[in-house]
Each structure stands twice: as structure tokens, then as C-alpha cells.
Amino acid sequence: MGRVSASIDPAHVERFGPHGYFGWFESVDDQEVAGALLDAAARWVEERGMTRLTGPHSYCSTQEFGLLVDGHGTRPAAFQPHNPRYYADLLTAAGLQVDFRMDTYSWHADRDHEQLSRLVRRGESMVARHGLRVRSLQPARWEQEIDLIHELMSASFRENHDMVPMSREVLGFQTDEIKQFLDPRLTRFVELDGRAVGFSMLMADANEVLAATNGRAGPAFLLRYPFLKRRISGATVLMIGVRPEVDGLGIGRVLAGEIGRVGLGGIPPYRAVHTTWVHEHNWQSRAYMALSGARPARSYAIYGKALAA
Numbered sequence: 001m002g003r004v005s006a007s008i009d010p011a012h013v014e015r016f017g018p019h020g021y022f023g024w025f026e027s028v029d030d031q032e033v034a035g036a037l038l039d040a041a042a043r044w045v046e047e048r049g050m051t052r053l054t055g056p057h058s059y060c061s062t063q064e065f066g067l068l069v070d071g072h073g074t075r076p077a078a079f080q081p082h083n084p085r086y087y088a089d090l091l092t093a094a095g096l097q098v099d100f101r102m103d104t105y106s107w108h109a110d111r112d113h114e115q116l117s118r119l120v121r122r123g124e125s126m127v128a129r130h131g132l133r134v135r136s137l138q139p140a141r142w143e144q145e146i147d148l149i150h151e152l153m154s155a156s157f158r159e160n161h162d163m164v165p166m167s168r169e170v171l172g173f174q175t176d177e178i179k180q181f182l183d184p185r186l187t188r189f190v191e192l193d194g195r196a197v198g199f200s201m202l203m204a205d206a207n208e209v210l211a212a213t214n215g216r217a218g219p220a221f222l223l224r225y226p227f228l229k230r231r232i233s234g235a236t237v238l239m240i241g242v243r244p245e246v247d248g249l250g251i252g253r254v255l256a257g258e259i260g261r262v263g264l265g266g267i268p269p270y271r272a273v274h275t276t277w278v279h280e281h282n283w284q285s286r287a288y289m290a291l292s293g294a295r296p297a298r299s300y301a302i303y304g305k306a307l308a309a
Helices: 010-016 031-046 087-093 113-130 139-156 168-177 207-211 219-230 251-263 283-292
Strands: 002-007 019-027 052-055 067-070 097-104 106-108 133-136 187-192 195-204 234-242 272-275 298-306
Touching (some): 002 031, 010 019, 019 031, 031 052, 031 087, 067 087, 106 251, 139 168, 139 187, 139 195, 139 234, 187 251, 234 251, 251 272, 251 283
Parallel strands (some): 234 272
Antiparallel strands (some): 002 019, 052 298, 097 298, 106 272, 187 195, 195 234
């Protein structure tokens, strides 16, 4: 009838205080069931010294997280959770309130050609003005490239809202899990004087393949899998990072331009781009969204409540 996890991320506690997570939440539309699950999660983290319960988080804030509160009629891209509309009422009735909101965005080559082209042109102008170089991930140097992504991510996430950078071990685990969908052409590094100062990592939208199963991944699907994988037309933005010390050189514009290039079909067969979550206080990313004319495609919320002292 339902399921929930309870977890504590030591790095998050060290930075933001004694907050425990609930996650992997599923429930029938029954407040007694939902309340029992959430109470069990609250007791577990409270017994371990936590004073606040927040979620849904899939173990930590760099995996899937958030409750879908708008956009239920759309198909989620990879790393975009999905849930019935009534879940929000279950959480509210259990005493949880919205802590913050996030949105996802999507662009398609046919529908958003001019907006994406504008992003590409702005990025190209920054490359020319500052003598930057843009390159793709080198598969032959996989571990070294993941090391570099971790270094850049740790630097850029240092002051991020409500999140902490993941460890190198966790990053390696997560990228290995989705490696078959990490087209090297979709990960881009921006270099200044031979040093990487920014990156963007996108993956082929694996949900396009999953959608073809209609919930039944039987033998017929396994035979079709290689064909379906080659025909994925969307890419999902997983991470973007820029070293803080190069702020003002337009590195973010360059990365936005590279993402726009994917959406325009510049890296076949991709002709659409979807973001993961953009925090409501992430003014830089939201400025790029406004520049491209994009509107939120799906909206998420993190809920929380104080626990007894």
C-alpha cells in the first residue's frame, strides 16, 4: 500500500544542520497509510538527532528528488520524478509544508529554433572575445575526465542552494550506472589558457526508451532495445558548473550555447533538450531561461517539517 525511505546525508547535515530525509515515497490515496509512512521516517531520523524532516529525496540532494506539483500530464525526462497529483495533499495533511520549489524546462528544435539560436550566438561571442576553447569528453580518459568533472562540480556547488557536492565515489557510481546513455559528445568542457573552467554534462533521455515498454520490458522489448536507444531524440541536462573565480567571463553563456546547439540538432540524432531542476533562487539559470523565452514544463517542491526537540 505504500513505501518510504529515511536517510541522513552527513555532508548536508554538516553544512545546513540536522535535517533528515524521507524519499522513495509511494502511497495509495489514503491519509492513514501516508501518515504512518511519514511518521516512521520522522521517528527514524529524530532518533538519530535530526530536528527537521525534508523530502522527497532519493537518499541525497544530487539524485532524483522533489514532488511533482505541476505538469502531471507531461512525460518526464530522465532524472525527473513523477507521481500522482494527490501526493501533495497527502504530505500537507501529514503536517509538511513547502520548503522551496524548482522547475524543469524543455526546448525543441522545431518549436524553439530562434530562442536556441540566440543562445548559441551569445556563447560563440564569448568564446571569441575571451579566447576560450570548447571540447567534448574524451572516452579514452574516462576516469580522468570524471575526476575533472568532480573538481569543477565541487568548486561551483560550494555555495549552491540546499545542496552539497557529491563525493568522487558517489559521482563515479552514478555515472557508471548511466554510462551507456552518456554520449561523450554531450559533455562539454570550456577551457581558458588550457585549464578547464566550466563544464556541462548531458545524457541521452533514457525515458524515451522506457516509454516504449508500456510498463512491460519483456523479450520483445529487449530485441528492440538497441534500435530504440539509437533513436533517442532528447538529451537531459544533468549538471552545469563554472569555477567561481572566472565569474564575469561569460562561461555560463558558452555552456548555455552548447546546450542550445544540442537542442538545434547540432549533435545528431538529438533535437530536444530537457533540464533537471532549477531552484527558485537560482537567478543565473533563470536568467538564461528568460533569455531563451522558455517557460517551466514541470514544477517540483521539497516539503519539510520541524521535529520535536
